[in-house]
Amino acid sequence: MNTLPVALWRLLVAASAATGVVLAAREYDVWWTALSQLSNLAVAGCFLALAVREPRSPWLRGALTTLMVLVGLAYVPMQNGNLWHAWSLLEHVVTPSLVVLDFVLVGRNHHAVRWWHPLSWLVPPTAYLLWYVGDDLAVYAALDAAHPAQFGQRIAVLLGLLLATGFALYALGRRRVATADLTNA
Numbered sequence: 001m002n003t004l005p006v007a008l009w010r011l012l013v014a015a016s017a018a019t020g021v022v023l024a025a026r027e028y029d030v031w032w033t034a035l036s037q038l039s040n041l042a043v044a045g046c047f048l049a050l051a052v053r054e055p056r057s058p059w060l061r062g063a064l065t066t067l068m069v070l071v072g073l074a075y076v077p078m079q080n081g082n083l084w085h086a087w088s089l090l091e092h093v094v095t096p097s098l099v100v101l102d103f104v105l106v107g108r109n110h111h112a113v114r115w116w117h118p119l120s121w122l123v124p125p126t127a128y129l130l131w132y133v134g135d136d137l138a139v140y141a142a143l144d145a146a147h148p149a150q151f152g153q154r155i156a157v158l159l160g161l162l163l164a165t166g167f168a169l170y171a172l173g174r175r176r177v178a179t180a181d182l183t184n185a
Contacts, residue, residue, distance in 0.1 A: 010051035013098045018044035020090030033137050036091045039071045058109045065103040066121040069165045072096035110173035118166025
């Protein structure tokens with residue numbers, strides 16, 4: 001079981017994500033096809049569960065962190081997005097920042113991060129990409145599969161960003177363990 005402060009923190013993260021999704025759903029008819037809303041919905045549900053108990057593996061938190069970094073960093077340049085609306089600010093800045101802070105500062109299971117986790121954290125965004133292309137969702141003007149060269153370049157940049165984020169989280173987790181081991185010696 002989590003301590004009360006950890007549980008409240010994670011409920012705050014879940015509330016931020018859920019509020020962003022609800023506000024976006026009021027704004028857009030097809031909110032459920034956008035990665036931002038789907039990612040925030042996943043964070044809301046998962047962080048409700050994480051408020052009760054942290055799993056032994058950091059895989060879920062790492063996958064959510066990587067996904068939210070993608071949502072946060074890709075929105076403004078690729079979607080020409082703005083952060084003037086409350087839903088956009090919550091979904092693209094506040095919630096991603098809270099999820100990153102949770103991974104970096106709150107989690108207790110960094111010792112269990114494995115070298116292959118960053119590679120497996122690519123599964124959720126890849127599944128979304130396959131759905132995006134397969135059903136021709138055309139949610140993002142910057143990701144137009146009708147222009148294969150540009151589409152491929154942008155996917156490569158996003159893939160690189162995700163891998164760099166994942167391996168940075170892995171290194172951070174391993175370093176925290178090493179630092180903790182030194183202080184216990």
